[in-house]
Amino acid sequence: MPPGNLVLFVSEVFGVLKPFGRLKSGFWCMGQGCSSASPSVTHCRAMSSDHCAKFVHTKTRSSPYPRSDQNRQLFTDDLVKWDSDFPEYRPEEYTAPSVAKGPVWADPPADKLCSVKWNQVDGKVNRTSFTAQYQIVNSLPRNPIGRTGLTGRGLLGKWGPNHAADPIVTRWKVSSSGQVEKHPASGDPVLQFVAIKRGDTGEWAIPGGMVDAGETVSLTLKREFGEETMNSLLASPEEKKEIENNLAKLFSHGQEVYRGYVDDPRNTDNAWMETIAVNFHDEEGNSVARFNLQAGDDANAVAWMDVGSELRLFASHKHFLKKVAGLRKAHW
Ligand code: BGC
Numbered sequence: 001m002p003p004g005n006l007v008l009f010v011s012e013v014f015g016v017l018k019p020f021g022r023l024k025s026g027f028w029c030m031g032q033g034c035s036s037a038s039p040s041v042t043h044c045r046a047m048s049s050d051h052c053a054k055f056v057h058t059k060t061r062s063s064p065y066p067r068s069d070q071n072r073q074l075f076t077d078d079l080v081k082w083d084s085d086f087p088e089y090r091p092e093e094y095t096a097p098s099v100a101k102g103p104v105w106a107d108p109p110a111d112k113l114c115s116v117k118w119n120q121v122d123g124k125v126n127r128t129s130f131t132a133q134y135q136i137v138n139s140l141p142r143n144p145i146g147r148t149g150l151t152g153r154g155l156l157g158k159w160g161p162n163h164a165a166d167p168i169v170t171r172w173k174v175s176s177s178g179q180v181e182k183h184p185a186s187g188d189p190v191l192q193f194v195a196i197k198r199g200d201t202g203e204w205a206i207p208g209g210m211v212d213a214g215e216t217v218s219l220t221l222k223r224e225f226g227e228e229t230m231n232s233l234l235a236s237p238e239e240k241k242e243i244e245n246n247l248a249k250l251f252s253h254g255q256e257v258y259r260g261y262v263d264d265p266r267n268t269d270n271a272w273m274e275t276i277a278v279n280f281h282d283e284e285g286n287s288v289a290r291f292n293l294q295a296g297d298d299a300n301a302v303a304w305m306d307v308g309s310e311l312r313l314f315a316s317h318k319h320f321l322k323k324v325a326g327l328r329k330a331h332w
Pocket residue numbers: 164165166205206207208209210262263264273274275315316
């Protein structure tokens with residue numbers, strides 16, 4: 001298959017891949033419990049609720065709320081935690097019109113939430129949090145990290161945790177002579193990952209997405225990668241077969257680098273994003289590394305992007321890339 005002229009339509013390709021089924025524990029290696037990105041920012045993840053005590057969300061508190069004129073109540077980092085005294089805290093309530101009109105993926109409004117099973121897998125909806133048990137205050141879930149300056153659900157469909165999955169597909173950067181490039185500053189090999197430019201915020205991001213009701217995370221990872229990064233396939237049946245095999249192989253060997261709360265601008269006091277980020281690495285450069293990527297679905301652009309500390313990405317995605325660089329011993 002000639003590397004340069006592949007344009008993929010992966011809803012077709014992915015449609016014929018065998019489902020991977022549920023992830024087996026121990027198959028993905030677990031990331032670090034918690035690490036500091038700045039003195040005030042520590043990311044928290046599953047089974048480390050102590051760490052969440054230190055984490056202060058910042059992108060979550062940006063105002064106005066995305067795709068709206070709705071302002072958040074603004075306050076300093078020391079007032080984020082619920083146990084800090086803040087009698088003046090009077091956040092407004094906001095639920096975006098797209099959520100308020102009741103699409104299938106959204107929960108009912110607060111006054112119609114009768115039989116919801118908080119902190120549990122509730123039918124097909126996973127209402128458990130990776131952070132710990134969240135509290136229910138005035139009949140609604142409370143953001144486990146702290147105040148956000150806004151109540152309601154904003155753009156998020158579910159009260160409480162909204163689960164996403166982020167496939168981080170990587171390759172080594174190679175020169176025209178085929179050598180892996182070393183970064184002049186660190187001397188470490190340079191990793192590249194598949195990035196998309198998000199249609200909603202215009203920021204570069206990992207091509208992740210929401211876990212649909214009843215869907216396994218492994219399926220979400222594969223589906224989102226296909227929907228967001230690969231637009232059309234101009235390939236012969238033989239080439240398609242080779243692509244299928246390569247992708248199936250690559251997506252069967254993921255390494256988890258993060259699971260937990262995400263500092264996402266859509267979070268509110270009652271609804272927030274959590275994700276599992278998994279690295280799929282093409283070490284030999286003979287699988288997805290050869291793909292000529294084209295934007296699809298709600299992504300505006302797609303590209304192989306160098307991994308390094310200068311990255312500016314959507315939500316907590318830079319933090320996930322730092323974990324991957326550490327895992328692969330790559331330049332950061
Ligand atoms: C995005 C994921 C992201 C998650 C949390 C989802 O909408 O597709 O890439 O990690 O939100 O911010």
